[in-house]
Amino acid sequence: MTWISRLFSNAQSVTSTKPASIFLTNTLSGSKELFISQQPGIALMYSCGPTVYGPAHIGNLRAYVFADTLARTLLFAGYRVKRVINITDFGHLVSDGDEGEDKMTKGLKREGLKLSLENMRALAERYSAVFLTDLEELNIDIKDIRFPRASDYIAEQIALIKTLEEKGYAYQTSGGVYYDTARFLGYGKLGGIDLSAQREGTRIEANKEKRSPADFVLWKPDSKLGWESPWGLGFPGWHIECSAMSRSLLGQEIDLHTGGEDHIAVHHNNEIAQSEAASGRTFVHYWLHNAFLTMNNDRVAKSTGNVAYLADVLEKKIHPLALRYFFLQGHYRTPLSFSWEALEGSAEALNRLWKLVSEIGNESKRKSEPSEVRDRLLAALRDDLATPQALGILWESLRSDEYTPEEKWGLIEDADAHLGLSLLNPPLPVVVSQKEAPEEIQHLLVGRETARASKDFAEADRLRDEIEKRGYRVEDSESGPKLTSV
Ligand SMILES: [Zn+2]
Structure with missing residues (x-):
């Protein structure tokens, strides 16, 4: 049974009752609130997706691991979660602030492709595929998410x-056609953006006909x-696609909208202005934003070159779930x-966690029992x-003698459902440092090294087999023998 079907069977057993309470920090109010969905038992969730002119960097990926953790938490609490992540697959010939060079145009130039809608679509499809693979590597179940292309919603x-x-x-x-922000009462309400400073600013406007610097383009003509x-x-402005696809x-009215905190000031306030002016209803009830990822004391960003990709992680032979684990170590x-x-x-x-979990799996025979620590984790x-x-509770409890192996296994199941770290089926043989291996294995290893040094390869092979019989595999590397548990 996959985690998702397990969650669904679990979720369905609770939907007959009420979903469990979840508290979330809503950027709209600036405080932590009890989550209440509009329709009982159903959570509608939209996440701003990537502009696919190149691979998403690890800072972008943090946003999707966060959204996935939120979706898993909702699902396990008893909600059916309907999710959308949009794919921006054409240029708007304007940036976030309606200025500068368009990203897709830049992408086409970089790949030596002529500027055309077909080429934009082809470039976008190539990098959409990379994006979806990246999400899968990070244990994000893409089957349960819709990924609409903006060009399909013109x-x-x-x-x-x-x-x-x-x-x-x-x-x-x-x-072009502009949105009149002065007409929308409460423009800038998300994150409490002070617009007066912006309105009175001396910024030089590319378009002198704009009534206010905060006004943004809805339709951009192109000859x-x-x-x-x-x-x-022409092209729709960038902000309108999220309002239209959501x-x-x-x-018209959804429960949750997520994105990086860099979207609060402009993009998300503009989405609210568009959607609420059109419908006369509350667009989103809970806005959730993740903080930046930094590297070398600066924001990870493609534009500055201070950047890394999942491909770099794989190239360094680091498991992609280590990146997920790294993200989860921070709030x-x-x-x-x-x-x-x-x-x-x-x-x-x-790796240590995988090893510990597989030991507990053996001890408990993968049978789980409820415990108070499981409740603490949830x-x-x-x-x-x-x-x-949650990671702290997991580590502390798995190492403690206070709980039975079955109680620990129950905790592991719940932790895995929420954290998505493949704890139940570790994807790799676990590398074990020699010092951590049982004494018997250490003896056999030393014996094998001695045999190899004296070129007694028959004895070395025999000892290798002995080690394997005891559940470990030994491989020789430049830095000495590498031990993995199998
Ligand atoms: Zn958006």
Whole structure:
């Protein structure tokens, strides 16, 4: 049984009653709130996805591990979770702040491809596939998530802009259709953004016809490229795709929306302005944001070159789940400082955990029993996804004599369902340091080394077999024999 079907059977047994209580920090109120879904037992969740002009860096990936932890926690508490992550697959010829070079155009140039909608789509599909593989490597179950492409929702985006125009929230300039932020009461309410400073600022505007610096583009005309619309050939603005796809796939009012904290000020406030002006209803009830990942004391970002990818992790022969473990060691709302040394530390810890868990699996014969520590683990996770505490509880309890192997196995099952670390089926033989191996194995190893040194290979092979019979495999490497438990 996969974790998801196990969770569903578990979830279904609880949906008849009420889902368990979960507390989440809502950026809208700035405080921790009890989660209450709009429809009983169903959680509608949208996460801002990547612009697929290249692979997602590890800072981006932190956002999806966080969203996955949230989804798992909801699922295990008894909710059916409906999820969407959008894929931005065409350029908007404008950046976040409507300025600068478009990312997709940059991607096409980099790959020596001509600027066309077909090439944009092809480039996007290539990197969407990389993105989805990255998520799978991190144990994110992509079968349960919808990944709509923005270019498949052009009609919906145009319809939404038309609604905004009809309701008086949009105005036409020679540089495109703009959203009139002054018309939307409470613009900037997410994260308490002070717009007066921005409005009175002396920033030089690319478009002098904009009524306010905070106004943003809804439709950007283009003389050569794009889609037909009531405003001529061109592209939807970046922010409108999330409003349109969230509405199309999840409805006008949703429960949860996640993203990196860099989206709060502009992108998410703009999504709220668009969606709420169009529907007259609350767009999202719980906004959740993860903090940045830093490296060398600076934000991980493609633009500055201070960047690393999952491909780099794999190239260094570090298991991808070590990255997941590394993310979970920090709370999602706390900035996390990445270094290769720190990741190697996480890999070692995860290896030790896998080894410990497989020992307990043998002792308990994978039979589980409930315990108070299992409740403690769930309480930590349901209190704003306290993953560092959950890992602490797990380590402490598995090493303690206070619990039976069956109670420990029960804890492991729940921890694995929430944390997604493949604890029940460790994906790799576990590397064991010689010092940690049982004394008997250490003796056999020394004996084998002595035999090899005196070129008695028959004896060395015999001792290798003895070691294997006892559940360990030995491989020779440049730095000496490497021991793994099998
Ligand atoms: Zn978005």
